[in-house]
Amino acid sequence: MQSPLRHGKAALGTTIATGALAAISQAPERASRLLRHRYPTVAVTGMTGVGKTRLADRLSRRASASSADQGGQDVGSAVMERRTRRDPRMRGYRFRVVPGENAATRLGALDEVFHDEPVDGVLHVVAWGHATPRRTGGTSGTATATREEQLAAELEDWSITAHRVASMAVRRDRPTWLVIAVTKADLFADDVDEAVRYYSPGSGSPFGDKLDELRALAGGARLSIDVLPVCAEGDGRKAAMPDLLGRLELRLAQLSGHV
Known part of the structure; x- marks a missing residue:
């Protein structure tokens, strides 16, 4: 017959082992929560040509070539790009730049950021x-589009993204x-x-109506919604503009709990 002392030690050992296993099993989840808290994931969406990658580069402090250096109208990526911003306090953001082209890669990227690995916030870029x-694939010459056509394309693009945001929310x-x-x-x-x-929501504009629906x-x-103007360029001819990029960075920090 097992002594009470030995039985007590066995029970204690079982309790410790169970607690250790539980702690180990919960470690990945805790690490994930900590990562999300310190480095929230941000989806950068918007139609092609609005400057998503350039903006993500500026926000992540990543050097990038100007549009002129990259060939002007041929700028743009057909795959999702990733950027990470880190600061000395071990905080920052993980940006996921969704391609703007209406291709299978874009739909796959939207599925990833709004379904497979849901993001913490959305930075939707318009112009x-x-x-x-952008020129149509296989064509040459200068691409042209009226402002009205571009606004209509923006609205169509937002409709697709807004559907994904609402579905996840x-x-x-x-x-x-x-x-x-x-x-x-x-x-x-x-x-x-x-x-x-x-x-802006409540503006009565076509875009505002879409936001009201969302x-x-x-x-x-x-769902918190902000509308902020921004100028992602930093050369001399923009020097007279207010620090719009700084205002956007401050708002992102507030929304993410960094300040």
């Missing part, structure tokens, strides 16, 4: 009709925030306020 036109607790980044603000410096209104589906209280 108030000033996106760089009703099933999960993410994303918790959405920032509409109105890029190329230097091209319409005198009309920045009007551009921001166009992309908030109704996702739950307005759960």
Whole structure:
């Protein structure tokens, strides 16, 4: 017959082993939560030509060639690009730049950021009709598009993304925030306020109506929406613009709990 002392030691050993196994099994989840807290994942979406990659490069402090150096109208990636921003306090962001081309790779990237590995926030990039036109594959010459055509293309592109955001938001607790980044603000410096209104919820604009629909589906209280103008370029001719990039960085830090 086993002594009470030996039985007690065995029970204690079993308890310790069980606790250790539980701690080990929970370690990956805890590490994942810590990573998400310190480095939230941000989907950078938007149609081709609005400057998503350039903006992600600036936000992640990554040097990139100018559009002129890259060939102007041929700039753009057909695959998802990844950028990481780190600061001395071991905080930052993991950016996922979704390609803007309507291709299978784009749909796959959207599935990844909104289904397979849900992001914490969305940075949707628009340009108030000033996106760089892209040539159709296999063609030559200069691509052209009217501002009205570009605005219509932006709206169609947003409809696809908004559907994915709403679908994820009703099933999960993410994303918790959405920032509409109105890029190329230097091209319409005198009309920045009007551009921001166009992309704002409750504005009555076609884009604003789409945002109102998203908030109704996702739950307005759960999904924070900001609209901020931004100029991703940093050369001398933009020097007269306010520090719009800095304002965007500050808002991202606030939304992510970094400040």
